[in-house]
Amino acid sequence: ITSSYYRGAHGIIVVYDVTDQESFNNVKQWLNEIDRYANENVNKLLVGNKSDLTAKKVVDYATAKAFADEIGIPFLETSAKSATNVEQAFMTMATEIKNRM
Secondary structure, eight states, X not given: OOGGGTTTOSEEEEEEETTOHHHHHTHHXXXXXXXXXXXXXXXXXXXXXXTTOGGGOOSOHHHHHHHXXXXXXXXXXXXXXXXXXXXXXXXXXXXXXXXXX
């Protein structure tokens, strides 16, 4: 993603795949990019997707939640397939943006 995508953004949702450890490991890199290129006060939300694939899950909720808490950003798990928490993710981001304005 080029730096121009970050400029002017009020909120950025960082999504990883709960069935892919490498996907979660890359979250730090994405957050570093956001810190480097986005507005200092940009709202961030961490989302673990594919929560419906419980048998294949390798990144547990507690690990991701602890990481999000440590860096001070909201976290939730979603399933695009079953639509679980998808609307909630966008509503959470919208609320965060509204509260900061």
